Amino acid sequence: MHGWNCPHSYFITRTSDYSIKTRNRCVLGGGGGRESVVSACDMKCGITYFKTAGIVLSSLHVLAYLNLPIICKGEGCRTVPLAGHVGFDSLPDQLVNQSISQGFCFNILCVGETGLGKSTLMDTLFNTKFEGEPATHTQPGVQLQSNTYDLQESNVGLKLTIVSTVGFGDQINKEDSYRPIVEFIDAQFEAYLQEELKIRRLLHNYHDSRIHACLYFIAPTGHSLKSLDLVTMKKLDSKVNVIPIIAKSDAISKSELTKFKIKITSELVSNGVQIYQFPMDDEAVAEVNGTMNAHLPFAVIGSTEELKIGNKMVKVRQYPWGTVQVENEAHCDFVKLREMLIRVNMEDLREQTHSRHYELYRRCKLEEMGFKDTDPDSKPFSLQETYEAKRNEFLGELQKKEEEMRQMFVQRVKEKEAELKEAEKENKSCL
Numbered sequence: 448m449h450g451w452n453c454p455h456s457y458f459i460t461r462t463s464d465y466s467i468k469t470r471n472r473c474v475l476g477g478g479g480g481r482e483s484v485v486s487a488c489d490m491k492c493g494i495t496y497f498k499t500a501g502i503v504l505s506s507l508h509v510l511a512y513l514n515l516p517i518i519c520k521g522e523g524c525r526t527v528p529l530a531g532h533v534g535f536d537s538l539p540d541q542l543v544n545q546s547i548s549q550g551f552c553f554n555i556l557c558v559g560e561t562g563l564g565k566s567t568l569m570d571t572l573f574n575t576k577f578e579g580e581p582a583t584h585t586q587p588g589v590q591l592q593s594n595t596y597d598l599q600e601s602n603v604g605l606k607l608t609i610v611s612t613v614g615f616g617d618q619i620n621k622e623d624s625y626r627p628i629v630e631f632i633d634a635q636f637e638a639y640l641q642e643e644l645k646i647r648r649l650l651h652n653y654h655d656s657r658i659h660a661c662l663y664f665i666a667p668t669g670h671s672l673k674s675l676d677l678v679t680m681k682k683l684d685s686k687v688n689v690i691p692i693i694a695k696s697d698a699i700s701k702s703e704l705t706k707f708k709i710k711i712t713s714e715l716v717s718n719g720v721q722i723y724q725f726p727m728d729d730e731a732v733a734e735v736n737g738t739m740n741a742h743l744p745f746a747v748i749g750s751t752e753e754l755k756i757g758n759k760m761v762k763v764r765q766y767p768w769g770t771v772q773v774e775n776e777a778h779c780d781f782v783k784l785r786e787m788l789i790r791v792n793m794e795d796l797r798e799q800t801h802s803r804h805y806e807l808y809r810r811c812k813l814e815e816m817g818f819k820d821t822d823p824d825s826k827p828f829s830l831q832e833t834y835e836a837k838r839n840e841f842l843g844e845l846q847k848k849e850e851e852m853r854q855m856f857v858q859r860v861k862e863k864e865a866e867l868k869e870a871e872k873e874n875k876s877c878l
């Protein structure tokens with residue numbers, strides 16, 4: 448969250464109702480409570496940016512919208528009185544409009560063995576039926592299947608890409624199962640890097656296919672992680688935000704699940720697998736994210752089947768012995784996953800992908816190509832200098848090769864001359 452000198456920030460959960468939470472989680476407003484907003488502003492002021500589902504608004508904007516006086520008492524906050532309306536308070540509006548017209552994009556990678564419920568979970572998460580055929584267990588290798596969909600909620604458009612592994616875990620030799628996944632992730636980074644390096648870049652129109660979240664489906668064995676899981680997650684953790692989930696968690700009892708979660712967590716730690724942690728630096732969501740981090744890996748159930756319970760239609764899986772409700776937090780962690788992945792941390796996942804994973808890929812790639820920021824004396828090294836150095840290096844190598852070939856040629860001529868002389872001598876002696 449961005450702020451102007453003011454240590455206090457407010458967080459709007461939804462654009463529609465302007466309910467305001469202070470950073471200490473006290474909810475003010477809620478459907479436009481004018482007094483509450485005044486008191487929030489009275490309490491701690493300054494011009495603060497509100498961040499709402501990836502859209503930035505300022506306190507000025509909110510107060511102006513609600514037609515409220517703007518009171519500023521923030522310490523260390525320099526204020527310049529304006530004689531009249533200038534109009535820069537519409538900046539957030541411009542940003543909101545721009546963001547809405549551009550739309551958002553989010554890419555999820557589902558990694559998990561065949562039949563672990565990947566497609567069902569995606570359908571359940573986004574409350575729709577995505578296309579896709581079940582995979583057979585006879586695939587000779589792992590493949591990745593990618594589908595992009597345009598979704599619309601209220602007036603916000605989302606370009607959602609779901610990538611799923613096909614044939615993962617079906618081979619006898621699973622040594623290289625992680626490789627196609629790593630290659631796929633790198634290929635998306637490479638495509639973005641190539642676009643960035645173009646002279647005519649079209650990044651605002653570019654369909655960003657970099658993976659923002661990797662849901663790693665763990666089989667509900669109740670024992671421990673398979674070596675395939677550990678190896679794959681370890682290979683992926685520096686390239687993508689890995690969120691492990693226990694799939695089909697209705698197949699495991701409550702007490703077993705608690706032990707299984709502890710076991711998985713300790714195995715991940717002891718093998719140095721860095722899974723994605725919900726961020727704690729923003730006080731508005733620190734508490735909820737902290738609590739959710741302790742619940743990882745989420746135990747989920749997927750289903751799109753609906754049943755009327757009471758007077759509400761709910762998503763369920765029905766069994767001869769009873770019914771399990773997908774969105775009931777006493778039954779599984781599906782709601783926690785949906786909240787964390789979509790409502791609270793979608794923007795952080797996108798940001799982490801760009802600032803951490805892509806940055807690492809870009810750095811390694813450019814270094815591999817010979818680019819560097821500083822010379823051996825730690826002095827800044829420009830792109831032009833890098834180009835010159837590379838060119839000189841190349842010319843030097845070319846000259847060296849030329850010299851070697853010249854030497855070789857001279858040597859061969861000498862040898863041939865010696866051979867001819869020898870032959871001439873022999874001919875003379877025969878005569």
Ligand SMILES: Nc1nc2c(ncn2[C@@H]2O[C@H](COP(=O)(O)OP(=O)(O)OP(=O)(O)O)[C@@H](O)[C@H]2O)c(=O)[nH]1
Nearest residue numbers: 560561562563564565566567581582695696748749
């Ligand atoms: N018990 C249980 N079954 C589930 C759950 N989610 C999905 N299933 C069932 O598992 C089967 C496979 O589900 P899919 O969603 O097709 O699994 P998938 O991982 O996409 O399979 P592939 O794409 O073929 O690898 C279906 O019969 C689902 O109804 C769950 O949470 N619990």
Ligand SMILES: [Mg+2]
Nearest residue numbers: 565566579581
């Ligand atoms: Mg599937």
